[in-house]
Amino acid sequence: MRALSIASTGMLAQQTNVEVIANNLANMNTTAFxxxxxxxxxxxxxxxxxxxxxxxxxxxxxxxxxxxxxxxxTAAVYRITTQGDLKSTGNPYDVAIQGxxxxxxxxxxxxxxxxxxGNFSLSPQGQLVTQDGLIIQPGIAIPQNTxxxxxxxxxxxxxxxxxxSTPQTVGQLELTRFPNEAGLQALGSNLYxxxxxxxxxxxxxxxxxxxxxxxxGFLETSNVNxxxxxxxxxxxxxxxxxxxKVISAADQMLQDASRLGS
Amino acid sequence: xxxxxxxSLSHQLxxxxxxxVIANNIANASTPGFKREASAFEEYVSRMRPAEGExxxxxxxxxxxxxxxxxxxxxxxxQTGAPFDLAxxxxxxxxxxxxxxxxxxxxxxxxxDAAGQIVNSSGYVLQGDGGAIxxxxxxxxxxxxxxxxxxGRTGQLAKVRVVDFADEYAMVKQGANLYSxxxxxxxxxxxxxxxxxxxxxxxxxxxxxxxxxxxxxxxEATATLSKSEQDMKRQAVEKLGAMPS
Numbered sequence: 001m002r003a004l005s006i007a008s009t010g011m012l013a014q015q016t017n018v019e020v021i022a023n024n025l026a027n028m029n030t031t032a033f034x035x036x037x038x039x040x041x042x043x044x045x046x047x048x049x050x051x052x053x054x055x056x057x058x059x060x061x062x063x064x065x066x067x068x069x070x071x072x073x074t075a076a077v078y079r080i081t082t083q084g085d086l087k088s089t090g091n092p093y094d095v096a097i098q099g100x101x102x103x104x105x106x107x108x109x110x111x112x113x114x115x116x117x118g119n120f121s122l123s124p125q126g127q128l129v130t131q132d133g134l135i136i137q138p139g140i141a142i143p144q145n146t147x148x149x150x151x152x153x154x155x156x157x158x159x160x161x162x163x164x165s166t167p168q169t170v171g172q173l174e175l176t177r178f179p180n181e182a183g184l185q186a187l188g189s190n191l192y193x194x195x196x197x198x199x200x201x202x203x204x205x206x207x208x209x210x211x212x213x214x215x216x217g218f219l220e221t222s223n224v225n226x227x228x229x230x231x232x233x234x235x236x237x238x239x240x241x242x243x244x245k246v247i248s249a250a251d252q253m254l255q256d257a258s259r260l261g262s
Numbered sequence: 263x264x265x266x267x268x269x270s271l272s273h274q275l276x277x278x279x280x281x282x283v284i285a286n287n288i289a290n291a292s293t294p295g296f297k298r299e300a301s302a303f304e305e306y307v308s309r310m311r312p313a314e315g316e317x318x319x320x321x322x323x324x325x326x327x328x329x330x331x332x333x334x335x336x337x338x339x340x341q342t343g344a345p346f347d348l349a350x351x352x353x354x355x356x357x358x359x360x361x362x363x364x365x366x367x368x369x370x371x372x373x374x375d376a377a378g379q380i381v382n383s384s385g386y387v388l389q390g391d392g393g394a395i396x397x398x399x400x401x402x403x404x405x406x407x408x409x410x411x412x413x414g415r416t417g418q419l420a421k422v423r424v425v426d427f428a429d430e431y432a433m434v435k436q437g438a439n440l441y442s443x444x445x446x447x448x449x450x451x452x453x454x455x456x457x458x459x460x461x462x463x464x465x466x467x468x469x470x471x472x473x474x475x476x477x478x479x480x481x482e483a484t485a486t487l488s489k490s491e492q493d494m495k496r497q498a499v500e501k502l503g504a505m506p507s
Contacts, residue, residue, distance in 0.1 A: 001278055003285035010289030017292060037342065039371050039383055040293040042286070044437035049329065052432045064302070064329035067435050068279070069286035072293055075438070076383040078373060080344045100399065177399045180374035199376035202399065209415075210400040239291045242467055246285045249478045253281065256485040257274070260492075 002070065003250035009071030010243035013040050016074045017236040024224045025233075032096075032116035032190060033222035034079045035229075041075040081181045084223040086215055092149045093120045093128070096220040099212025101175030102192065104203070105134040112137065114176055114201070117190035119219055128157075128171075132189055140171030151216040155206035175211045176201045265310065265322055266491050270484045272324040276303050277481040279327050284474045287465045295368035295439055296463035297332050298470075304328040334430050337464040339456060345404050346372040346380060349461040351454040354424040355441065358386040359394075362442075366425065369439035370460055384438055390420040406457040426450040 020038045027033040051065035086096045095118035097103075102114035113134070120136065123129045128140040142149060145162040152158070155173030178184060183197030194201055204211045283301045290296040306326040309319050339349055348370035350356070355366035358381075365386070372388055375381045380388040380395045387394045390412070397404060401414025410422035425447035427433060433441040 002282040003278075006282065006285035006289050010285075010291070013289070013292065037344075040290070041369070041383070041438045042290050042293055042296055042435070045435045047434065051329075051434060052429075062329060063429075064331050064431055065434070066279075066301075066327060066329050067299070068282055068330070069290070069299070069435070070437075071286060072289040076371075078344075078371070078383070080342065082343055082345075179378040179397075179399060180376060182373050183376065197376055199378065210398075210402060236292070238467065239288075242288050242291065242471060245471060246281075246288050246474060249474050250281055250285070252478055253277070253481050256482050260485055260488055 001250055001254060002068065003246055006069070006071040007243045007246035007250065009043065009073065010246070011240055013038075013072045013074055014236050014240035014243065016077070018233065018240070020077055021229050021233045021236060024229050025226070028222055028224045028226060030117075030190065030222050031119055032084060032220040033224065034081050034084075035222070035224045036077050036079050038074055039076045039078060040072050043070040043073055045069050079182050079184075079186070080223065082223050084220045086218040087221050088217060089219050090217050091119075092151075092216060093122065094118060094217055094219050095120065095151055095173070096215045096218040097175065097206075097212040098215055100181070100210065101177050101204075101206065101212045104137040104174065104176050104201075105130055105191070106137055107134060107191075112201075113187060113191040113193055114184065115190050115192065116220060130190075134191075136173070138171070138174060140173070142170060143168075151214055153207055153213040153215070155214045173206060173214060174203050175206050176203050177211060178202070267488055269322065269324055270488045270491075272306075272326065273484045274481060276301075276325045276327050277477050277484070280477045281474065281481075283330055284470050284477065287470050288467070288474075290463055291465045291467060291470075293369075293439065293463050294371055294460045295337065296465065297334055297337075297368075298463070298465045299330040299332055300473075301330050302328045332431055332435075333464060335464050337462045340460050340462050341458060342460050343458050344371075344373075345406075345458065346374070347458055347460045348372065348406060348422070349456045349459040350424060351456055352450070352452060353430075354426050354450045354453060357389040357423050357425055357447070358382050358440070359389060360384075360386045360440070364389070365436060365440040365442055366427075366433065367439050367441065368461055370455075389423045391423055392420060395420040395422070406455060408454050408456070410453055410455050422455060424450060424453045424455065 017038045020036050024035045045067040048066035052061050055062050097116055102116055105113050107113050120128050126142045128136045140157055146159045147162055148160045150158045157171040158167040159170050160167045179199030183195055184192035185195045187193050207213045280301045283299050287298045303325050306324040308322050310322050357364050357366055372380050372382055378397045405413050412419045427445045433443040436442050
């Protein structure tokens with residue numbers, strides 16, 4: 001009786017589905033979070049009778065075969081990388097990317113990571129850093145006595161320093177893009193890592209062809225749609241329930257079978 | 263064994279198979295592009311010699327599973343918003359290149375690989391009119407028109423290939439949402455691809471659960487039949503074997 005194991009693959013798959021949905025809902029207010037979806041595939045089939053097998057030497061064929069499936073598996077949990085809404089914050093160090101691209105940051109071990117979360121701050125040395133203190137690459141230092149900072153759509157960082165009416169350019173934000181954004185490995189803390197699936201990073205100036213532009217004073221919200229998630233949650237829960245019903249039905253049948261000999 | 267026991271055994275085996283098929287349908291209720299299967303049974307008639315004191319031959323019919331029928335009805339269309347989620351509205355299959363050759367699928371979840379080619383979740387390359395379809399980051403937002411035309415910022419890039427077959431039911435399920443067939447691919451008259459949409463499985467939960475209950479009850483009835491048959495035999499042995507006083 002395969003029904004027991006088939007239904008348990010179904011329950012496992014729906015459990016993964018609920019976990020992915022739970023993570024999406026938990027990150028509804030995470031800056032630049034991208035929603036994920038679980039994708040399922042059917043498992044291998046056992047061909048007991050192949051469709052189109054000959055049923056006589058007169059050239060008659062069975063129109064249908066007997067193919068028994070073995071259940072379902074999670075094929076992928078993929079990220080939907082659509083743009084989130086931009087939310088105005090008024091903070092001069094909040095920058096949102098409108099369009100494709102990632103900011104590059106240097107991790108503690110010296111390797112690069114990528115993020116779209118632009119809620120930056122200043123380090124004690126005046127450098128532009130993420131909320132975890134990772135330095136934005138290429139490094140941008142804001143001089144002391146700076147009165148105001150402006151970042152234009154092309155990522156140029158200009159500072160007005162006390163005693164000088166002309167703004168000075170102190171740095172240039174850079175964006176990195178990938179042939180396949182969805183192939184990046186999520187690291188947590190809004191960071192992503194390059195993988196063989198994502199392709200190699202290509203750095204460029206914001207606003208040039210194929211790169212997004214920078215919006216100062218805005219943050220990108222998550223692209224999670226709560227209504228979609230809740231309906232998906234209900235569907236997943238019902239599917240889980242039905243798989244458990246199959247298990248109890250199969251169990252009942254086995255019970256009947258074992259009663260036969262008594 | 264007695265014939266009545268063999269007949270009920272044949273039904274019990276068929277019921278096991280039926281519940282397996284239903285379990286697979288329900289397990290795949292969230293698998294995109296999955297087509298439900300239904301098991302079909304047929305009567306297998308055998309002639310038996312007349313029993314002692316009876317005239318003529320008697321017919322005995324067993325149940326045997328004839329096949330699983332695939333229901334190729336279209337599943338519901340679900341909006342996902344992902345640019346490479348494609349659904350075929352109407353007939354047709356996407357073609358993907360696997361190491362074993364071309365395979366066909368209605369699961370339209372695709373993404374890009376490191377080389378910028380459109381691939382499915384197993385990494386198999388989606389076939390366009392000229393083979394693989396490659397997207398570069400410079401192409402910007404990708405639009406896929408209902409007829410399969412893929413266009414970016416610079417205009418048309420390729421066209422997604424949609425194929426159809428003379429006998430859909432003869433296609434063999436390979437697992438991983440793929441089908442294989444030896445039939446020649448045809449181009450359907452109408453191609454209607456929806457971007458940002460996935461076709462969900464066409465499993466109808468209510469139908470499957472009610473089928474399941476039906477199979478379960480039928481199985482139970484057959485089991486009861488076998489049980490009473492056994493009881494009858496036991497009683498016969500007891501009564502006939504009792505020494506006349």
